[in-house]
Amino acid sequence: MNPTDKDPAMAERSKYKRILLKLSGEALAGDEGFGIRPEVLDRMALEIGQLVGVGIQVGLVVGGGNLFRGAALQAAGLDRVAGDHMGMLATVMNGLALRDALERSNISTHVMSAIPMSGVVEHYDHRRAVRYLNSGDVVIFSAGTGNPFFTTDSAACLRAIEIEANLMLKATKVDGVYTDDPVKNPDATRYERLTYDEVLARQLGVMDLTAICLARDHGLPVRVFDMNETGSLARAVLGTNEGTLIEQSVD
Numbered sequence: 001m002n003p004t005d006k007d008p009a010m011a012e013r014s015k016y017k018r019i020l021l022k023l024s025g026e027a028l029a030g031d032e033g034f035g036i037r038p039e040v041l042d043r044m045a046l047e048i049g050q051l052v053g054v055g056i057q058v059g060l061v062v063g064g065g066n067l068f069r070g071a072a073l074q075a076a077g078l079d080r081v082a083g084d085h086m087g088m089l090a091t092v093m094n095g096l097a098l099r100d101a102l103e104r105s106n107i108s109t110h111v112m113s114a115i116p117m118s119g120v121v122e123h124y125d126h127r128r129a130v131r132y133l134n135s136g137d138v139v140i141f142s143a144g145t146g147n148p149f150f151t152t153d154s155a156a157c158l159r160a161i162e163i164e165a166n167l168m169l170k171a172t173k174v175d176g177v178y179t180d181d182p183v184k185n186p187d188a189t190r191y192e193r194l195t196y197d198e199v200l201a202r203q204l205g206v207m208d209l210t211a212i213c214l215a216r217d218h219g220l221p222v223r224v225f226d227m228n229e230t231g232s233l234a235r236a237v238l239g240t241n242e243g244t245l246i247e248q249s250v251d
């Protein structure tokens with residue numbers, strides 16, 4: 001499917017009215033692994049715009065790993081809490097860049113931050129976020145959970161549960177959950193579907209345990225997929241066999 005094709009039947013075919021898309025920071029950096037690549041932002045805006053255009057409500061959580069990660073800064077000698085604050089501020093920068101790309105594509109977008117940052121972005125407010133989503137605007141939830149020692153995967157599950165999203169989509173560098181880390185083990189094979197308990201029991205490292213436990217405890221389905229493949233976001237929302245679906249039961 002070409003993501004630029006308008007598909008009016010898509011919203012009807014999608015069983016998801018509201019989704020939460022988690023973009024890793026590295027996803028914004030393209031092949032370089034660091035920084036923000038404008039052409040990557042534009043491609044993402046195009047794919048997100050396709051969903052918005054057919055009436056699917058989209059919340060976004062963006063990571064910060066393309067700029068700073070608390071654990072890496074700690075390894076370099078910084079205090080962990082200061083490093084995590086830097087990581088969360090990095091997600092706000094990514095959020096601003098993403099909003100810019102979305103608004104250039106005429107998609108009305110708000111950035112909310114879990115850390116108050118008056119004059120730059122709005123402070124996170126759950127009820128206001130839901131109002132924006134109901135009016136068809138995109139909401140970018142930045143600064144993670146606002147607390148150190150958490151990840152943006154956990155923030156994505158948290159916000160998805162709060163806004164009652166029907167699905168959390170984790171866009172990453174690999175095209176699903178594998179029997180082992182596919183980057184390190186070329187013999188690893190991909191699962192189409194998994195339960196939360198299987199992810200936990202098999203210690204599949206694609207998401208942190210806090211995030212998986214939150215999703216499990218609140219019955220939030222999670223689809224892990226590779227957004228570098230053109231059209232993959234639309235396919236993931238349509239529920240076709242894209243990436244890996246993690247849910248309560250696979251019967």
Ligand SMILES: Nc1ncnc2c1ncn2[C@@H]1O[C@H](COP(=O)(O)OP(=O)(O)O)[C@@H](O)[C@H]1O
Binds near residue numbers: 153174178183205207
């Ligand atoms: N069982 C697994 N299946 C899929 N990916 C895995 C697995 N175990 C570890 N990974 C790794 O998890 C990463 C996805 O997590 P992500 O949050 O996007 O990256 P990071 O943790 O670097 O920010 C992949 O790049 C992959 O190398």
Ligand SMILES: O=c1ccn([C@@H]2O[C@H](COP(=O)(O)OP(=O)(O)O)[C@@H](O)[C@H]2O)c(=O)[nH]1
Binds near residue numbers: 026071086143148
């Ligand atoms: O609730 C949160 C979310 C993120 N972070 C910090 O922000 C960094 C960037 O987030 P993450 O690593 O999840 O980004 P991604 O891997 O998705 O790019 C993390 O390493 C943490 O240091 C944090 O302290 N609390």
